[in-house]
């Protein structure tokens with residue numbers, strides 16, 4: 001039997017819950033050629049949602065290309081990934097991939113590479129390079145194929161925030177936007193985490209991708225959707241959990257998708273027949289033990305002022321860090337240093353800034369920090 005709870009990779013089928021509204025919205029966008037931009041913190045469910053919509057909307061007339069550009073560090077690494085993903089997804093047979101590459105791209109040397117990883121049997125290497133290939137030529141590839149085949153193409157790019165991290169990023173963004181905005185038969189679904197990076201790309205009027213498409217934040221899956229899911233997954237595993245304990249799993253990790261499944265799995269593992277206070281506690285401890293090494297590593301490089309700001313937030317302060325009440329308890333350095341201090345922790349994704357102030361982004365980090373660093 002497969003694990004009843006899965007975390008750490010995208011999920012589908014019986015492991016996927018909720019998202020009806022977002023599925024519908026994205027599917028409509030895909031089918032009507034509307035560009036989409038999807039943003040959320042890590043491990044909230046973007047990849048799972050896009051893959052689901054891909055499988056729902058694909059047909060003979062509509063091809064959906066999915067690529068993850070997390071590992072692309074430079075402009076041409078991105079073009080290589082982009083072109084090979086488009087060719088692979090639009091070639092009906094493996095043998096046709098090489099021909100298609102040669103038909104649509106000049107000066108490339110396509111090769112099929114067999115991967116040792118079991119998830120993907122092979123990949124296509126094109127050798128896209130600045131001497132032979134203009135960015136415009138590469139970026140036009142899906143549109144050319146779509147026109148030639150009389151189909152519609154949706155190109156989905158996961159971890160799109162990487163574009164903002166590349167050398168000469170602004171020029172790259174301008175180039176991409178200038179080509180894609182003319183596409184009639186191809187639309188784009190751009191999604192990623194690292195909210196501040198994604199926001200930089202799409203929020204500002206000055207940026208090339210401003211108003212590029214229908215932009216939305218993936219909200220958390222609400223408790224009333226999680227509870228029946230958790231209860232039924234426990235049943236599948238021959239175990240039992242009450243509504244109250246299922247709710248407790250959600251609230252403990254503030255409904256963060258991957259953490260709900262991880263904590264549920266650990267509670268299930270700790271439970272023989274039915275969840276109790278003790279088995280819930282054991283499951284939570286096991287979960288904290290799994291994430292602790294990462295948190296230790298993440299905090300070793302923080303300055304003492306940064307650690308103190310986190311301590312202040314863990315003690316219930318979210319605003320007015322310059323107030324005497326706060327500075328008296330926590331040494332945060334000079335008042336003029338505060339904005340820099342906040343920004344550093346927001347950029348490194350420890351903190352989120354909301355209308356009601358600064359909060360820790362990761363609910364398990366918050367529990368761990370209170371237990372170990374206060």
Ligand SMILES: Nc1ncnc2c1ncn2[C@@H]1O[C@H](COP(=O)(O)OP(=O)(O)O)[C@@H](O)[C@H]1O
Pocket residue numbers: 006007008009010011015016017018019040041042043044045046047048049193257258259261262
């Ligand atoms: N719709 C969903 N239903 C149930 N669990 C989900 C759902 N979406 C995400 N998850 C949980 O979150 C984890 C990460 O999902 P993923 O799609 O990879 O997120 P992201 O792409 O935002 O990082 C999954 O392994 C699963 O545990």
Ligand SMILES: [Mg+2]
Pocket residue numbers: 043046047048158
């Ligand atoms: Mg993802």
